[in-house]
Amino acid sequence: MPILMSIRPFDVVVIGTGPGGEGAAMKCSKADLRVCVIEDRTSVGGACTHTATIPSKTLRHAIQRLVDMRHFPGYRAATAAGPTFKELAQTAGSVMKKQSGMREVFYERNRVEVVEGRARFVDPTTIEVIQPKGAVDVLTAKHFVIATGSRPYHPPEIDFSHPAIFDSDTILGMVEMPQSMTIYGAGVIGCEYASMFRMLGVKVNLVNTRDKLLSFLDDEIIDALSYHLRDLGCLIRHNEEMAHVETLPDGVVMELKSGKRLKTDVLLWANGRSGNTLDMGLEKLGITIDSRGNLQVNEAYQTSVPHILAVGDVVGPPSLASAAYDQGRFAGTFIVEGRLEHKLVEDIPTGIYTSPEISSLGRTERELTAAGVPYEVGQAQFKSLARAQITGRTVGMLKILFHRETLELLGIHCFGDGAAEIIHIGQAIMSQKGEANTLNYFVNTTFNYPTMAEAYRVAALNGLNRIF
Known part of the structure; x- marks a missing residue:
């Protein structure tokens, strides 16, 4: 029989300690509210720290370093065998531990109590937290923030307990390096893992249910990504849908509705995610919970019950750790001050950690054309930059879209090494008003040389040459 603990009152209870939950908890705590966070893992950080962003990006970095070493003549013989996949994946362990430990200190320093267990609402102002050893903690609050994140979507007809079938949470637990892999789903996660496993020499089938990769990106960036994935040796299959998955002793067969049969050592399912709202x-x-477990919220991140807010992946797109933290902070601002800050997160940079990286901000050429905006394009090819030539990472480009008449910046799109870092220079200028947000800033600014930041000046001058 569960042990019932005494009822404890708080001003705010946050469910989940990922970026969204952390942002909300810290904002409320700094306003001297009594705050509690609930986490069903043994350590804080959420999926971002333990199964998604941090481990996958650490794995990518380890793979990239291995590939770099293998291309350096002095190390070819020494790294011929190379580490196992398990050893590569374990490199994420130390980073995850550091990140989680750092966040535990944040909660302690800000006097935010952390309760381990699964939360369930008893009534609109009360939740019970079932702790791992069976004790039940009962908490009341004036406000709640649901920041429970998401998990990989599992179609019921697929046996995810089979040792050759993985999702984006379990793939890091794979022990042996496969020779071949089918990745079903060519969204951000699918494309990132396709590039990683191809760098390791795994034969990859990337099955896309749509007619192009990452259709929310600028068309030129999409074309570049498709070209370089194929150049790596990835076989991309567009407009395909799964009909059936058959498990065998030596692998997995995915049968597509088009009649194709793809037999590979392993299957990585990367087609969608579900909000963590089950049994709450x-x-x-x-x-209301939609078919994918997501919650609907208004501009203040309120659900249909006004004192219960929700942020992060559990409310659906953009499903980015960076956006989730801001959403949590803005939800906290609404709780503390009663005002909205939603407008501050309208232009969110997209960071996609394929090889090379992709980052995008603002509107695409397709969107500007549809809206009838008179725009022009400025480009800087990385192969022309001294810094890229020095590092040997010459694949990629920076693309600036700007208004032909006012020179206002309308969109920035980057493909290549360090794209997710490079984008922030353009983001800072795009956030300015009037003359400060024009192509002239990049033309009239002196950049360190040689740097990748110099791409902005090169692209700006390229764009001006098209209109004068």
Whole structure:
């Protein structure tokens, strides 16, 4: 029989300690509210730290370093065998531990109590937290923030307990390096893992249910990504849908509706995610959950029950750790001050960690053309930059879209090494008003040489040459 603990009151209870939950908790705590966070893992950080962003990007870095070493003549013989996949994946362990430990200190320093267990609403102002050893903690609060994140979507007809079938959470636990892999789903996660495993020499089938990769990106960036994935040796199959998955002793066969049969050593399912809202007691409060487990919120991140807010992946796109933290902070601002800051996150940079990286901000050429905006393009090819020539990472480009008449910056798109870092220079200028947000800033600014930042000046001058 569960042990019931005494009822404890708080001003704010945050469910989940990923970026969204952390942002909300810290904002409320700094306003001297009594805050508690609930986490069902043994350590804080959420999926971002333990299964998604941090481990996958650490793995990518380890793979990139291995590939770099293998291309350096002095190390070819020494690295011929190379580490196992398990050893590569374990490099993420130390980073995850550091990140989680750092965040535990944040909560302690800001006097935010951390309760381990699974949360379930008893009524609109009360939740019970079932702790690992069976004790039940009962908490009340004036406000709640649901920041439970998401998990990989699992179609019921696929046996995810089979040792050759993985999702983006379990793939890091794979022990042996496969010779071949089918990745079903060519979204951000699918494309990132396709490039990683191709760098390791794995034969990859990337199955895309749509007619192009990452259709929210600028068309030129999409074309560049498709070209370089194929150049790596990745076989991309567009407009395909799964019909059936058959497990065998020596692998997996995916049969597509087109009649194709793809037999590989392993299957990585990367087609969608589901919000973590199962068995939280939300339905009885009148909070609607969609077919993928996501919650609907307004501009203040309120659910249909006004004092219960939700942020991060559990509310759907953009499903970015960076956006989730801001959403949490803005939800906290609404709780503390009653005002909205939603407008501050309208232009969010997209960072995609394929090889090379992709980062994008603002509108695409397709969107500007549809809207009838008179724009022009400025480009800087990385192969022309001294810094890229020095590092040997010459694949890629920076692309600036700007208004032909006012020179206002309308979009920035980058493909190549360090793209997710490079984009922030353009982001800072695009956030300015009037003359400060024009191509002239890059033309009239002296950049360190040689740097990748110099691409902005090169692209700006290239764009001006098209209109004068």
